[in-house]
Amino acid sequence: MLDDAGLQALREAARLSPDNLPLRRHLAEQLLAKGYLADAEAEFRAALVLAPKDADITAGLAEAFVRQSAYGAALSALEPFLASPGYPPRLGIIAARALLGEGETGKAAYRYYEAISRDPSVADPELAERLTVATTGLSSPPPPPAAAPPDSSEEEVERSKLTFADVAGMEAVKEALRVKLLLPIQQPELFAAYGKRAGGGVLLYGPPGSGKTHLARAAAGELGAAFVNVGLADILDMYVGSSERNLRATFDLARRNRPCVLFFDEVDALAARRSDMRQAHTRQLVNQFLAELDGVDQHANEGVLVLAATNAPWYIDVAFRRPGRFDQMVFVPPPDAAARAAILRILCRDKPLAEMDFDAVARATEHLVGADLKGVVDRAVEVKLQQSISAGRPIPMSTADLLAAAKGAKPTAVREWLATARNYVLHANESGAWDELMPWIKAKR
Structure with missing residues (x-):
């Protein structure tokens, strides 16, 4: 119930003139400005029914989502505009807030500085400060090159908000990570009594989309450690010697921010069998990787927890599996029915729901991995958003919605x-x- 007489009058006027777009827009903006976030969201949705492609109305709706911590919904609303060049810079600022809320620091910084480079008037000093705190070694992060995509920015230290509570099932995998990586830092005296130091490597392997990256982020969050996510583009370079320097710099970054989880995705591209390589400089990259894992002395990597993920562990050089390197291989299986139900609960926990039977949906999604299940939920949400926009109010998602979305889903690989x-x-x-x-x-x- 609104306790503001002016807003009550505006709402009544909008009720009497439901097709008056300027009135609805003004009401939504006033509700947002005065903190009535759920009411503002509903009015922006109603306005979008009248003007589905209006960037300002979409910005208002996304802002309402962000202020309610519904970051994924905000990014979904903004996505059609962000995919087009020359989108309004204000949308980039809102997207940066949502990305930062999702823990995507690099992408958030890219969106923010790309937006203010086109329109300095949209600068948000508070957001800029948060981005500065979230990144490492930059007192004032520079804008990325205009042609560079968000993922091509240099490695950044993140602080993951995920913990093992956000990982459905996989108890054996989580326990292996606790014993190998987390407990030596959490209980150093006990492990020191047995001559065990904090540090080491674990290789996660399994089918694509089974949650290996999600697990790595959760391990960092569980420990409260820094998290460095390393992709192929961060390391590989066309010039001889540059890839090795990039790899050394990545390990140095992790060592400066210990305790730190250093995560290599698609590690088989960096650690392939040397016998399969035809060029000397690619073999040298593998040698550099092995040297960095060993460290220049026995304490060099203490407090650096090296996690790697691959879909093809059989292509990795056997030298990486020696003690002190990736000496523990952990299989990350596709989720069983109970784990699929738990994943669906986590994916749907911030959405308006009717009474749900997640077990029924889990039984209908055999062979789907976490990434596939996220796609099912996203498709169901898109349908529900269209219905909600038409109705002018949020319509809760039901079991039938998820089952309908699951019918067209196919296992990735x-x-x-x-x-x-x-x-x-x-x-x-x-x-x-x-x-x-x-x-x-x-x-x-």
Whole structure:
């Protein structure tokens, strides 16, 4: 109930003249300005029904979402505009706030500085300060090159807000990470008594989309450690010697911010078998990687927790599996029915819901991994948003909505990965490296 007489009068006027777009827009903006966020959201939605492609109304709706911490909804609303060049800079500022709320520091900084480079008047000093605090070693982060995409910015130290509570299922995997990576830092005296130091490496492997990156972020958040997410573009360079320097700089960054979780995604591209390489400089990159894992002395990597993820562990040079390197390999399986239900609960927890039967949806989504399930939820949300915009109010999502979205979902790559893994487990496992996979492969026959 509004306790502002002026807003009550505006709302009554809008009720009597529901197709008056300027009136509805003015009411929504006033509600937003005075902090009536849910009411503002509803009015912006109603205005969008009258003008679906209006950038200012979309900006208002996204702002209402951000101030309610519904960052994903804000980015979904902004996405059609952000995909087009020359979008209004104000939308970039709102997107930066939402991305920062999602923990995507690099992308948030890119959006912010790209926006103010086109229109300095939209600058937000408070947001700029938050971005400065969230990045490392930059008192005033420079704007990225106009042609560079958000992901090409240099490695940044993040502070993950995720913990293991945000990871559905996978208890055995989480326990392995606790023992190998987290407990040596959380209980250093106990581990020191047995000559164990904080640091080391774990290789996460499994089918695409099974949650390896999500697990790495959660491990950093569980520890309260810095998190450095390293992609191929951060390391690989066309000039001889540059890739090795980039790799050394990445480890140095992690060492300066210890305790730190250093995460290498698609590590098979950086740590491939040297016997398969034809060029000397690519073999040298592998040698550099091994040297950095070993450290210049026994304490060099203390407090640096190296996590790596791959879909193809069989292509990684065997030297990486020696003690002190990636000496522990952890299989991240596709989620079973109970884990799928838990993933769906987490994905839907910030959305308006009717009574839900997540177990029924889980049974209908066999072979889907976490990334696939997120796609199912996103499709259901898109349909519900269209219905809500037409109705002028949020309509709760139901079990039937998720089941309808799941009908068109297809597993990304689990079956193909399973076929490849079965070949290695059954025909190329003389060393016993894939014994952990054996029970799972047999169960899937």
